[in-house]
Amino acid sequence: MKVTVDLSVVPIGVGVSLSPYVAACERVLQDAGLSHTLHAFGTNIEGEWDAVFAAVKRCHEVVHEMGAPRVTASLRIGTRIDKAQSLGDKVRSVQQKLGEQYP
Amino acid sequence: MKVTVDLSVVPIGVGVSLSPYVAACERVLQDAGLSHTLHAFGTNIEGEWDAVFAAVKRCHEVVHEMGAPRVTASLRIGTRIDKAQSLGDKVRSVQQKLGEQYP
Amino acid sequence: MKVTVDLSVVPIGVGVSLSPYVAACERVLQDAGLSHTLHAFGTNIEGEWDAVFAAVKRCHEVVHEMGAPRVTASLRIGTRIDKAQSLGDKVRSVQQKLGEQYP
Amino acid sequence: MKVTVDLSVVPIGVGVSLSPYVAACERVLQDAGLSHTLHAFGTNIEGEWDAVFAAVKRCHEVVHEMGAPRVTASLRIGTRIDKAQSLGDKVRSVQQKLGEQYP
Numbered sequence: 001m002k003v004t005v006d007l008s009v010v011p012i013g014v015g016v017s018l019s020p021y022v023a024a025c026e027r028v029l030q031d032a033g034l035s036h037t038l039h040a041f042g043t044n045i046e047g048e049w050d051a052v053f054a055a056v057k058r059c060h061e062v063v064h065e066m067g068a069p070r071v072t073a074s075l076r077i078g079t080r081i082d083k084a085q086s087l088g089d090k091v092r093s094v095q096q097k098l099g100e101q102y103p
Numbered sequence: 104m105k106v107t108v109d110l111s112v113v114p115i116g117v118g119v120s121l122s123p124y125v126a127a128c129e130r131v132l133q134d135a136g137l138s139h140t141l142h143a144f145g146t147n148i149e150g151e152w153d154a155v156f157a158a159v160k161r162c163h164e165v166v167h168e169m170g171a172p173r174v175t176a177s178l179r180i181g182t183r184i185d186k187a188q189s190l191g192d193k194v195r196s197v198q199q200k201l202g203e204q205y206p
Numbered sequence: 207m208k209v210t211v212d213l214s215v216v217p218i219g220v221g222v223s224l225s226p227y228v229a230a231c232e233r234v235l236q237d238a239g240l241s242h243t244l245h246a247f248g249t250n251i252e253g254e255w256d257a258v259f260a261a262v263k264r265c266h267e268v269v270h271e272m273g274a275p276r277v278t279a280s281l282r283i284g285t286r287i288d289k290a291q292s293l294g295d296k297v298r299s300v301q302q303k304l305g306e307q308y309p
Numbered sequence: 310m311k312v313t314v315d316l317s318v319v320p321i322g323v324g325v326s327l328s329p330y331v332a333a334c335e336r337v338l339q340d341a342g343l344s345h346t347l348h349a350f351g352t353n354i355e356g357e358w359d360a361v362f363a364a365v366k367r368c369h370e371v372v373h374e375m376g377a378p379r380v381t382a383s384l385r386i387g388t389r390i391d392k393a394q395s396l397g398d399k400v401r402s403v404q405q406k407l408g409e410q411y412p
Binding site: 107109111119122123125126127129130140141142143144145147177179181183185190191193194196197198199200201204205 | 210211212214222225226228229230232233243244245246247248250280282284286288293294296297299300301302303304307308
């Protein structure tokens with residue numbers, strides 16, 4: 001089953017600078033060969049369910065290994081069986097509607 | 104790795120009544136033997152990471168099998184390595200602080 | 207417009223014990239006279255849109271006043287115009303379906 | 310109080326094609342003069358708290374006016390009082406760490 005995910009990882013107990021931990025997660029996604037796009041509040045990821053969630057688990061492990069005693073994450077998950085839709089398709093679909101509805 | 108999760112599943116393309124699908128997910132969690140508590144916006148779950156996420160995947164599959172072409176879910180994930188903390192501990196900890204701070 | 211909300215507030219930069227801050231938020235909701243129910247990953251809230259979001263803003267302010275340099279929150283928001291549905295209705299609706307589907 | 314928000318709006322009861330509704334929300338943000346960036350799972354927004362949440366409310370209203378009987382949204386909210394940090398700063402901060410940690 002294909003899945004698209006939006007992952008936002010927040011380490012707790014390591015002060016206010018979270019970017020080193022987010023960067024480590026980005027690296028996990030890269031090493032897993034998963035298509036992903038960083039934004040200001042998280043990372044869009046797409047792939048097979050098991051590969052994506054193995055990477056999410058690895059993110060938690062890596063952030064703990066870097067010293068975070070506690071990690072909280074917020075995830076959005078999307079699956080659909082009616083058609084294939086990539087992360088890029090989703091953005092383009094909205095942009096196209098924007099052009100049509102508000103030309 | 105132990106994990107606590109808050110899962111909110113939203114089937115798309117099946118009308119406005121979502122409770123049959125949420126009930127089916129509850130049944131998945133029950134069958135998986137996972138400790139879980141329903142609230143008005145989702146379900147708290149606790150267990151081993153792999154067991155919990157196998158159940159989350161099964162929820163998506165079951166909701167699709169019931170006819171939903173598209174499923175979106177919102178998840179909160181918590182892991183900690185400094186101490187064990189159950190779902191019940193989390194609630195009691197806040198309630199105790201409420202009693203202390205605002206007696 | 208009536209709204210139901212699920213709010214999870216996470217202060218950043220104050221160590222790993224978050225319950226005093228969550229308790230302060232509970233107190234904000236109580237003082238605002240909003241119907242709310244605590245669970246292990248957040249708090250269900252219902253009321254008029256403006257009153258609910260004034261309380262969410264006040265939560266952020268109070269947690270900052272308690273010393274948190276940074277606050278992240280995850281919110282689920284539900285509005286519907288087809289019928290009135292309270293937090294209690296939502297839970298009962300799922301529980302009833304559980305009884306019907308899996309008697 | 311400045312705020313950064315990540316908003317994902319899901320209309321319920323209007324079928325599986327959600328992009329017209331998301332596009333309408335984008336237009337609300339544009340009309341409000343708020344800085345915002347669309348991604349595949351939502352939209353990053355930044356601005357003053359009251360302006361941002363007025364727009365979020367307007368999104369719900371507009372999607373209902375377009376015919377959705379029910380709307381669910383998932384929001385991430387970030388506030389900080391230690392320093393100003395724009396959406397662009399957040400992304401650049403992670404990208405810089407990626408370059409340093411994994412050159």
